[in-house]
Amino acid sequence: DARVTQTPRHKVTEMGQEVTMRCQPILGHNTVFWYRQTMMQGLELLAYFRNRAPLDDSGMPKDRFSAEMPDATLATLKIQPSEPRDSAVYFCASAAMGAQYSNQPQHFGDGTRLSIL
């Protein structure tokens, strides 16, 4: 089965350090989402891309977070500088979206478990 691949699976680092998370969407999917999940807030959308173009990043703190899609097989989410409150699980999801794909779900990667000390 095709899968969304995320790296790293776990990351522990000290506050102030740069963190880069990577995502390989399912081949053929044209839309990529970045989510953050915490016990307090649940699943929050940070940003998403369609055909590599950013569509919405209103959920992302702009001063320290950035999301890019250098090519169709790679999406990145960076935090610089990182803070303890950024500790969460970060999920990437991809989907085939368009009128002919209206019933297609988002497929999630296994997530990056981030701890900022």
Place this chain on the structure above:
Amino acid sequence: GQNIDQPTEMTATEGAIVQINCTYQTSGFNGLFWYQQHAGEAPTFLSYNVLDGLEEKGRFSSFLSRSKGYSYLLLKELQMKDSASYLCAVRDYGRGSTLGRLYFGRGTQLTVWP
């Protein structure tokens, strides 16, 4: 913004039937999804409804009433492995939303006891 409400927790016993409700408010409803998420794992897709009625998929069924802004997920013949969080998500193409995104509820943590 979109308001999606579902109970925080539910419990049931093996072999029983459980119904997890979800209510929502949208300005441009365009589909409702249910996801299952086991502890420490990714959400996985369970079901999709866009028209009123019941969609059945093995032990799981999902129902939608667009006029009431209401859906439920029905799990039959519960098994221990069904213990997980169940997330309701709505796709909204209306004013104030961005095309194609999903709005997720906080999830319902289901515990199945032997």
